[in-house]
Amino acid sequence: MPHIFDTDVITAVLRHMNGDHADDNILIARAFAEPSDAEVTGSVMTGFDGDAGVWEITRDGEVAELRVPWPGGPIADRPAVRREVVALYDAACARLGVEPRPHA
Numbered sequence: 061m062p063h064i065f066d067t068d069v070i071t072a073v074l075r076h077m078n079g080d081h082a083d084d085n086i087l088i089a090r091a092f093a094e095p096s097d098a099e100v101t102g103s104v105m106t107g108f109d110g111d112a113g114v115w116e117i118t119r120d121g122e123v124a125e126l127r128v129p130w131p132g133g134p135i136a137d138r139p140a141v142r143r144e145v146v147a148l149y150d151a152a153c154a155r156l157g158v159e160p161r162p163h164a
Contacts, residue, residue, distance in 0.1 A: 062112075069138050
């Protein structure tokens with residue numbers, strides 16, 4: 061069973077991802093949504109647990125859920141969420157041939 065994060069942690073991460081990283085959400089969706097030829101026009105992070113991040117994506121006019129496993133495997137603390145989201149972003153850039161921006 062995956063680790064379930066406290067509501068305040070989930071709320072803070074989602075606020076940050078959807079407020080400050082909306083373009084990254086779309087990039088992750090474009091890289092990991094199947095089929096890969098569908099045009100992703102929207103992506104909002106809606107949740108996560110110890111096994112994966114979850115996005116609501118819009119592609120070809122249809123809304124669907126996208127669950128992407130954390131690249132480093134299961135996690136159980138807040139610092140690991142940031143590490144794994146950054147790893148997903150880097151993996152998405154690699155899949156799409158996009159130069160990733162530096163991480164602070």
